[in-house]
Amino acid sequence: MIVARTGNEAMAEAMRQINPDVVAAYPITPATEVVQLFSKFVHDGLVDTEFVPVESEHSACSACCGAAAAGARVMTSTASQGLALMHEILFIASGLRLPIVICLVNRSLSSPINIHCDHSDTLASRDAGWLQIYTENVQEAYDTTIQLVKIAEQALLPGIVSTDAFIISHGMERVELLDDKEVPKFLGERKVEYSLLDVDNPITIGCLDLQDYFYEHKRSEIDAMDHVLPIIEKVQKEFGDKFGRYYPIVDEYKMDDAEVAIMAMGSTGGTAKVAVERMREKGKKVGLIRCRVYRPFPEKAMLKALTKVKVLGIMDRSDTLSTLGGHLYNDARSILYESSTRPLMKNYIYGLGGRDISIEEIETIYEELFNIKKSGKVDKNIVYFGVRGE
């Protein structure tokens, strides 16, 4: 069915079709509409979900952990400060290997207070052991929400599907929704090896784990992250074979003959694709690498993409506040260290607090990358693109 939906509406629709056993949520400012829309579905009896309206996002994530440990299929939604408030519990979910899925809207973290798009919220939780997939448009947000439930349950790891605030969350687009019956069929029942509610086979979960065993349990969690990419590939392929929409781990756009390229995440990928088209009309061979799966970081696929060009512009909608630039830039530099081919790289921090990035601006970045290619050197590695007073 082809409909017009915002990112929030599409993710709420996906949740309705997934029909999770439990959703626990709290609408902290800046809240996102997903839970509000979903609670209407609950009220209208369209889902069988146990909806738990808790008193904070910290509690929301905690309730999700309990429900997931009981064997339930569990989802929630949050943004910005809400995710920050969940931070402590994020590690508990991943450590206990509970496949919770968060529909997330990327908004800046305070301070200053802002409700618009940048990736500082999810990237601040980068090391919490959650899968992170960043989407480019409403269709991808909808499709990825469904995929991620299956991926998370197979990997026994929690995951976040990310959408850019307002650009995707409130932008209305053409979306192809799946048939209501197809989604549960695609996902199947959640299979569990144990349940907190199984009184005949009692278990201990989340117990004290000191010097003797903590390290071993952590090592096993790290191993799970090491093995999740094939699961993502398998589920993406299964989804594509069934519904006709295929997604890559790393989205390469016109990279095969590209001389310079930009790497970006989220909706900027879509904007940059138009910039690529315009540049190519002018005869300039440019490409785009869109990082879709960010955690785990797809080292092999990313290295293959990055080394196709001589000059790379890495666009980060966040800063690590460490003097080392943005997150993607640091990941790219890290995987290139042992590579025999190393492109020249420049880091463009941009769009913080929802500042727009236009097609024309991306074209100027491509022009600058060509200048770098010509001169063979990067004068300044990290620049703050689009900020006044620079």
Added chain:
Amino acid sequence: MKKEKKGWKDLPIGLVLEAGTCKDFETGDWRSEKPIWDSEKCTHCLICWIYCPDSCITVKDGKIQGIDYKYCKGCGICAEECPPKIKAITMVREEK
């Protein structure tokens, strides 16, 4: 005999254990002071049994039998709570 500890590949996923594993966690080796119970002085008022946070005062038919040193952490609450006129429990330095 020391038990062989498991490597990470042999552990159940997600820190899930069978129920009641506390019994394998012998907290008695945390002790730096040890309670000594004097059966001659004891009036079996059971105050120590009520207060012991680790259920280490063993009781049979309403009479105290002794202290379970396998789990007693040596916190000294029993000695503190034993009525001053009785003083049936005293703390001594743990020698191992």
